[in-house]
Amino acid sequence: MVTVQFRQINIPPGQRVLLHDVSWQEFEAILAELGEHRANRLAYSQGILEIRMPLPEHEVDKELIGDMIKLLLEELQIDCECFGSTTFKRESKKVGVEPDQCFYIQNHEVMRGKRRVDLTVDPPPDLAIEIDVTSKTQLEAYEVLQVTELWRYENNKLQINILQEGKYIGSQSSPIFPELPIIELITEFVAQSVTLGRSPTLRAFRDRIRQLIRN
Template sequence: MSTATINLLLEPGQKVTLQPVSWQRFEAILDELGEKRSSRIAYANGILEIMAPLPEHERTKVILADLVKILLKFKKLAWEPLGSTTFKRQNMTAGIEPDDCFYIQNYKAVIGKERIDLSIDPPPDLALETDVTSKTATDAYKALGVPELWIYEAPQLKVKILVNGKYIDSSSSQIFPDINIVQIIPQYIQRALIVGVSQALNEFEQFVNTSL
């Protein structure tokens, strides 16, 4: 069975794990799958995961990213979005496609770039995940050196900070250290399920501008 066939047979919420997978095979599978696909990949330690997100996952990842953009605007921080770009680095034998990601401290390094080469470009400063992230995905983020990773698993937001090559759980964000994002972000994601996305985002923007 080809990898392309595996991808087509995946139902929303399903995941296929392949191992061992060499770097060369990983590159070949990416080519076979193509860029216009709904599935996402995570690759680390010779393990390749191909995942088909659930429909509700797509909505939640958009809400989470929009909440981050409101915070960045409030803090007057410049940023560049790279979405679910495939990040990979051969000498680290790792690859990942985040739900969304942002260059903040290093935003100038990627302005106007359509392709990111992690052998010369920095990794994103913040990556977002809105499903349970497997050890393979977390290992990939770690290998690529992503400084901060947010994982939303309803109804909680987990913040992981890279310290000395390992992720530690944190109650605060290094990017927004004076904002209790672990409490606030889940509240407004859940709020969107009640009043709709646009109203929840409007309420959140009003909250940060008047209460923070």
């Protein structure tokens, strides 16, 4: 049998690799070998390990949508803790996933001051963000970990999935921001940023949110 270190594997941007029959111990060893400071994202569910290498535009959209969520929370005076692309894993459930962005909102007080997450005692994020194609492996991991709300930005449009009886269903609104047309807002301003640029887009987004709040 040939043994290859994961640092030797080169995954082109926009591509992914699926590995089958990966044990939990092997998953943990791969996480340790790859380390925390890396560009790729991992998802693990029931023995299947997915390794993805995001495209540059994926990273741009991820940061922009994350910044828009922070603006929303700030303007609505909702407290949060942002955990970015933290690895969320649960050995007893045999799942692990690394969101593009994630937030503790309802559970922000529980996570205040924490620098590590242990899902045997800590709650999962209240909101997770995924850009581009979200695979079956990722969706299974989010469902098993019981992440309440998952936003998926795919094909230039936002989709909102909310957990209902342990499974995700599509929703036209966000329970976190029930009074705002989140799908239309995020979709519109991400598209606008391509020509307008990040900073002007965020300023325009803040102005729109303030207008909607006043009305």
